[in-house]
Amino acid sequence: MRGALQVVMRSGETCRLRLRLRTRDGDVRRFEALVQAVRDAAGSITGAVLASRDVTELRDREEQLEVAAHAFERMAEAMVITNAAGRILTINQSFTRITGYAAEEVIGRPEADFRSAMQPQMFYDDLNAEVLRTGYWQGTTWCRRRDGTVYREWRRVSAVRDAEERITHYVSLFRELNGHAADARPAKSA
Numbered sequence: 001m002r003g004a005l006q007v008v009m010r011s012g013e014t015c016r017l018r019l020r021l022r023t024r025d026g027d028v029r030r031f032e033a034l035v036q037a038v039r040d041a042a043g044s045i046t047g048a049v050l051a052s053r054d055v056t057e058l059r060d061r062e063e064q065l066e067v068a069a070h071a072f073e074r075m076a077e078a079m080v081i082t083n084a085a086g087r088i089l090t091i092n093q094s095f096t097r098i099t100g101y102a103a104e105e106v107i108g109r110p111e112a113d114f115r116s117a118m119q120p121q122m123f124y125d126d127l128n129a130e131v132l133r134t135g136y137w138q139g140t141t142w143c144r145r146r147d148g149t150v151y152r153e154w155r156r157v158s159a160v161r162d163a164e165e166r167i168t169h170y171v172s173l174f175r176e177l178n179g180h181a182a183d184a185r186p187a188k189s190a
Contacts, residue, residue: 001050004035008048012037019052030056077175084167086111098153098176100146111172116144127157131170135159140177152177 004015017033033052037045072079078095082088088106096102099114106114115124119141130137138156145151155174159167 001033004033005048005050008035008037009045012039012045017052028056029054030059077173079174080106080111080172082111082170082172084169086170089169094175098145098151098174099143105146111170116142116150118142118144118150131157131159132167135161 001017001019004017007013008015014037015035017031017035019031019033021029021031023029031052032055033050035048035050038047038049040046072092075092076094078098079092080088080095081090088109088111091101091103091106095106101114112124123141127137127139136156136158138154140152140154143151143153153174154177155172158171158173160169160171162168
């Protein structure tokens, strides 16, 4: 702080600081500070003003979001998040690896556009009813990649609700299963 004040007093330039201060309890708090010169009517520097704010919670949330984003991108299972209307908001790298569809091909489009029609519509109606009733569905389905090859997957679809219990988003997590066609019939919810 003393160094920043000396720089401001000599040069008149504003100085921004990021500080980590330890409390009496041993906790570390993070602050952002701005030091500005105070000038008199003639323009001479007569002092400095220091304004700071505690940004500990903000920085903690940013770090949590960075960890979550890193985990989202690096997880082995594919993930797709849609809004309540079923439009794709985001996918992870495993989604592209498994399905062959890149983010720019799917984001903003209805998730239903990427169903392979390998299950009857009644299957999806039952799946959606189960998610509305219990908050999730899980089971196996047959899917088709962008290149047309067929694969079996285990999928879990979960509803995300707001404080008023309205569905705001859906999160689908899936992975490719290795198996034989005989034992790969679509499953009911578990």
